[in-house]
Amino acid sequence: MxxxxxxxxxxxxxxxxxxxxxxxxxxxxxxxxxxxxxxxxxxxxxxxxxxxxxxxxxxxxxxxxxxxxxxxxxxxxxxxxxxxxxxxxxxxxxxxxxxxxxxxxxxxxxxxxxxxxxxxxxxxxxxxxxxxxxxxxxxxxxxxxxxxxxxxxxxxxxxxxxCQYHWQNRDYRDFQDYLDALTSRKRKQFRKEREQVAAQGIDFVWREGAELTETQWDFVYACYSNTYRIRGQSPYLTRDFFSLLAERMPEAIRVVMAQQNGRDVAMAFSLISGDTFYGRYWGCLAEFDRLHFETCFYQGMEYAIAHGLARFDAGAQGEHKLLRGFEPxxxxxxxxxxxxxxxxxxxxxxxxxxxxxxxxxxxxxxxxxxxxxxx
Incomplete structure (x- = not known):
C-alpha cells in the first residue's frame, strides 16, 4: 500500500x-x-x-x-x-x-x-x-x-x-473608525473598558519573535501555563516550544506585553500570515480589571487595522467575542x-x-x- x-x-x-x-x-x-x-x-x-x-x-x-x-x-x-x-x-x-x-x-x-x-x-x-x-x-x-x-x-x-468567532477588518482607518460602526451602547462600553485598563497604569508593547529575549520567553511561558494551572490543568505546550518556534519562524510571531510601570504583567501570543492575525495564547500573573479584553481583543484589532490585516481569528469558543464584534x-x-x-x-x-x-x-x-x- x-x-x-x-x-x-x-x-x-x-x-x-x-x-x-x-x-x-x-x-x-x-x-x-x-x-x-x-x-x-x-x-x-x-x-x-x-x-x-x-x-x-x-x-x-x-x-x-x-x-x-x-x-x-x-x-x-x-x-x-x-x-x-x-x-x-x-x-x-x-x-x-x-x-x-x-x-x-x-x-x-x-x-x-x-x-x-x-x-x-x-x-x-x-x-x-x-x-x-x-x-x-x-x-x-x-x-x-x-x-x-x-x-x-x-x-x-x-x-x-x-462555530467560531472571527473579526473582520472592513478597511477601518483606526480603532475609532471601528467604534463608529458600533451601536452607541457598545461604543460606550468598549471605551469604558479601555479607559479602565489605562487608569490602572497599564500600557502595551508589541514585539516580533526575534526581538524577545529568553528571559521574556520565560515570562510568556509563565503567563501561558498559568491559564491552565488556575483551572487545575497542565499546559499543553512546553517551555522549549516557544524558544524553538522563535528560532524557526520568528517572522510570524507577534507578542504584546501588558506593562504596569514598566513591569510586564500579562501577554498575548499571536501569529500572522498573509492577511490574517491569529490570536493564540494569553496569560497574566496578577488580576487586573478588564485586562483580558484589552490584551486579547482590542490590542489585536488595533494591530490588524494598523498593518492592513483583513481578519482576526481569535480561536474557538467564547460568546464574549461575539459581543465585541467577532462574527460567527x-x-x-x-x-x-x-x-x-x-x-x-x-x-x-x-x-x-x-x-x-x-x-x-x-x-x-x-x-x-x-x-x-x-x-
Missing amino acids: PVMPLNRLADLPAAQWDALVPAQQPFLSHAFLSTLEDSGSLGPDSGWRPEHLLWRENGKILAAIPGYRKRHSYGEYVFDQGWADACQRSGIAYYPKWLGAVPFSPVTGARLLGDEAAAVNLIQALPEYLVENGLTSAHINFTDTRANRLLGDEAVWQHRLG VITDSWHYLRHPGLRDAVEDFLVEERAGVQRWADEAREVLPYRHDAS
Whole structure:
C-alpha cells in the first residue's frame, strides 16, 4: 500500500513537506509542526503520537495529511468525549483513534495536502489503514473547502459543524473608525473598558519573535501555563516550544506585553500570515480589571487595522467575542467510525447538532454590536 506513516516530521526534509502545503498556512508548516514534536509538546506521555500519513508513488511523496494517534480527546476543540463515554458504557473501544489536525490549534486550513488525485487515493485507503493498524476511527478537523469537497461523501464520512468567532477588518482607518460602526451602547462600553485598563497604569508593547529575549520567553511561558494551572490543568505546550518556534519562524510571531510601570504583567501570543492575525495564547500573573479584553481583543484589532490585516481569528469558543464584534463562522470536521452501531448513533446526533449550530450562528448574527446602518 502506498500509504506510509511518518512518526517524526524531522525525518522528512522541510522542503519536501512544505512543497505540499498551500501558501499562508503557518500552522501546517514543517517549522510549526516539527517544533511541537521536537519541543516535547507531543509524544508518548502527551497522548499525541505523531502519525502523519503520506501517499508515495515511484518513491515521491505526492500527498499527505498531518496526523496523530490519540489515546484521549484533549486539545482537539471538536469535542467527541460524549462519543467516547457512550462507547465505554457499551463496552466498545473508542481509542486509539487517528486524528488529522493541528494539535492545540483550532484553526481552519488545508488538511489534505499535495496533489488532489493522490489526496483522494489517501482518503480512500484510510479505512484499510485503520484496520491494519488497530485504530478505531479517523477524524479530520477544521477542514478547508477543498477537503470538504473531497470528504463530502457522507455515506463514508460523517459531517460535523462547529462555530467560531472571527473579526473582520472592513478597511477601518483606526480603532475609532471601528467604534463608529458600533451601536452607541457598545461604543460606550468598549471605551469604558479601555479607559479602565489605562487608569490602572497599564500600557502595551508589541514585539516580533526575534526581538524577545529568553528571559521574556520565560515570562510568556509563565503567563501561558498559568491559564491552565488556575483551572487545575497542565499546559499543553512546553517551555522549549516557544524558544524553538522563535528560532524557526520568528517572522510570524507577534507578542504584546501588558506593562504596569514598566513591569510586564500579562501577554498575548499571536501569529500572522498573509492577511490574517491569529490570536493564540494569553496569560497574566496578577488580576487586573478588564485586562483580558484589552490584551486579547482590542490590542489585536488595533494591530490588524494598523498593518492592513483583513481578519482576526481569535480561536474557538467564547460568546464574549461575539459581543465585541467577532462574527460567527461555521467550521467543519469529518469522522469515519468503524463500529456500525456507534456510527448510526452518532449520525442521529449529528443531524440534530448541525441544525442547532446553523440556528445558533443565525441567531448570533442578530446580536452583533454593529449599527444596522453601518457600511
